[in-house]
Amino acid sequence: KNQVEQSPQSLIILEGKNCTLQCNYTVSPFSNLRWYKQDTGRGPVSLTIMTFSENTKSNGRYTATLDADTKQSSLHITASQLSDSASYICVVSAGFGNYQLIWGAGTKLIIKP
């Protein structure tokens, strides 16, 4: 069964600190992996997308990594800001022409001043 699991469920860190969120998946055939940011009361917004051949991709202070062999991805946030408080969702695409999106439950990140 295709699954995406994220950890931790929630995380609280102080402003200015770094953090890493994890995503493990069992999806076949793998097409790509995307990280979304979802602010409270808003819809998800795409942060990065990574294909099988990409190991690292950055978007400002956000850096996503992908290890296709171990089927793991991480999202690293550097020098956190209060505006980073949100849920971060990992989504894996299974298949190609008629693909399916497998959504993780998300990690809720709270940045404290």
Place this chain on the structure above:
Amino acid sequence: NAGVTQTPKFQVLKTGQSMTLQCAQDMNHEYMSWYRQDPGMGLRLIHYSVGAGITDQGEVPNGYNVSRSTTEDFPLRLLSAAPSQTSVYFCASSFHRGSPQETQYFGPGTRLLVL
């Protein structure tokens, strides 16, 4: 561009009532979809449309109907609301569905409470 808009933002229904959640996009996107988001779970696809006049079922279609008469609008109808349909509903759109690399753009969501 307004992007993807949804109305209402919040709705309370009684069991058995029907209602329509509205979704519109002004980006000329062919692909539109409806998801529900429940605590502790990933988004689940309810219905989707690859163009005007074409709709199909997603993962959890029971209790919901959709239609797509125009490119811009994709309403979701709850036929007879049940407490299990209490959720946050998101509408999303993208240019096509041909490639899994397509970025989906989400609306702000509709919070539905069924008593």
